[in-house]
Amino acid sequence: MTRDTGRRQADAVACTGLAHAFDDTSAVDGLDLTVRPGEVFGLLGPNGAGKTTAIRCITTLLPVPAGMVRVFGHDAAGDRMAVRRLLGYVPQQLSADAGLTGRENVALFARVFDVPRRERAERVAQALAAVDLADAADRLAATYSGGMVRRLELAQALVSAPRLLILDEPTIGLDPIARTGVWEHIGAVRAATGMTVLVTTHYMDEADQYCDRVALMHRGRIRALGTPAELRERLGARRRAAPGALPTLEDVFRDVAGSGLDDEAGDFRDVRSTRRTARRVG
Numbered sequence: 001m002t003r004d005t006g007r008r009q010a011d012a013v014a015c016t017g018l019a020h021a022f023d024d025t026s027a028v029d030g031l032d033l034t035v036r037p038g039e040v041f042g043l044l045g046p047n048g049a050g051k052t053t054a055i056r057c058i059t060t061l062l063p064v065p066a067g068m069v070r071v072f073g074h075d076a077a078g079d080r081m082a083v084r085r086l087l088g089y090v091p092q093q094l095s096a097d098a099g100l101t102g103r104e105n106v107a108l109f110a111r112v113f114d115v116p117r118r119e120r121a122e123r124v125a126q127a128l129a130a131v132d133l134a135d136a137a138d139r140l141a142a143t144y145s146g147g148m149v150r151r152l153e154l155a156q157a158l159v160s161a162p163r164l165l166i167l168d169e170p171t172i173g174l175d176p177i178a179r180t181g182v183w184e185h186i187g188a189v190r191a192a193t194g195m196t197v198l199v200t201t202h203y204m205d206e207a208d209q210y211c212d213r214v215a216l217m218h219r220g221r222i223r224a225l226g227t228p229a230e231l232r233e234r235l236g237a238r239r240r241a242a243p244g245a246l247p248t249l250e251d252v253f254r255d256v257a258g259s260g261l262d263d264e265a266g267d268f269r270d271v272r273s274t275r276r277t278a279r280r281v282g
C-alpha cells in the first residue's frame with residue numbers, strides 16, 4: 001500500500017476513477033490513467049470519447065467532481081495553482097493572437113505564467129528558437145501558415161518551462177510536412193528537457209510513430225493501454241495474424257471502439273477538423 005502510494009506520487013499524471021458529466025451527458029466515466037515521467041503518452045479515441053474533458057480536468061480548467069487527479073503528486077482539485085505551475089497546455093482552440101507578432105504572443109504567456117521579468121526576453125527568444133520561429137518572430141501571427149501557428153502555440157506553452165506539456169490534437173488539419181515539423185519540435189524539446197508529454201490525436205500513424213504508450217478511450221473510459229507495438233501484437237495474437245501481417249493501430253482502434261465508431265467519427269469529424277483549421281489560420 002505504502003509502496004503503491006509512493007509510486008503514484010512520482011507519476012506525471014495519475015487519474016483514479018475520474019468522472020465528469022455535463023448535465024445528463026457522462027463525458028468521463030471512471031477514468032483510470034497513469035502517465036509516467038518523461039514519456040510521450042497518447043490519448044486516442046473517437047469524437048465524444050471524453051478526451052478533451054479528461055484533459056481539462058487534468059489541467060484544472062474543469063473541476064474534478066468524482067475520483068482523483070494528481071499531477072506530479074499535486075491534487076488537481078485541492079492544489080490547483082501548484083498543478084498549473086507545472087503545466088504547459090496547447091488547447092484545440094486557437095490560443096495565439098493574429099494581431100500580435102510571434103514574439104509578442106510568447107511574451108504575453110511569459111507574463112501570464114510569471115516568468116521573472118529579467119529572464120523574459122531571453123526565455124521568449126529561446127522558446128521561439130526551439131520551434132524554429134526565430135526568423136519569423138517579429139512578423140504578425142496573421143501572416144503565419146497553419147503549421148507556424150501551431151509551433152507558435154507550442155512556444156507559448158514552452159516558455160514557462162513546464163514539466164508536463166499537454167497538447168489537444170496538435171496536428172489536426174495540418175499537411176504531412178507541417179505535422180512532422182510539430183512532432184520533431186516536440187521531440188527535440190523533450191529530449192533536451194526530459195519533460196513529459198500528454199497528447200490527444202486522431203492520427204493513428206502519429207500515435208504509432210511518436211508515442212511511447214497509448215490509451216484508447218471510448219465512452220469515457222480507457223479500453224486498451226500499452227505501447228503501440230503491444231496493442232498491435234495483442235490484437236494480432238487474438239486474430240492469429242501471421243507474423244509480418246500484424247494489425248495496424250487503426251485496426252486496434254476499430255476493435256476497441258466497435259460499431260459505434262462510424263456513428264461518432266467519420267465525415268462529421270473531417271468537416272469539424274477542416275473548419276477548425278480554417279478558423280485557426282483565418
Ligand SMILES: Nc1ncnc2c1ncn2[C@@H]1O[C@H](COP(=O)(O)OP(=O)(O)OP(=O)(O)O)[C@@H](O)[C@H]1O
Nearest residue numbers: 022025026027045046047048049050051052053054
Ligand atoms: N461544455 C459541454 N457541454 C455539454 N456537453 C459537453 C461539453 N463538452 C463536452 N461535452 C460532451 O461530452 C462528451 C465528451 O466530449 P469531449 O469533447 O470530451 O470528447 P473528445 O473525445 O475530446 O471528442 P473530440 O475528439 O471531438 O474532441 C461528448 O458527448 C460531448 O458532447
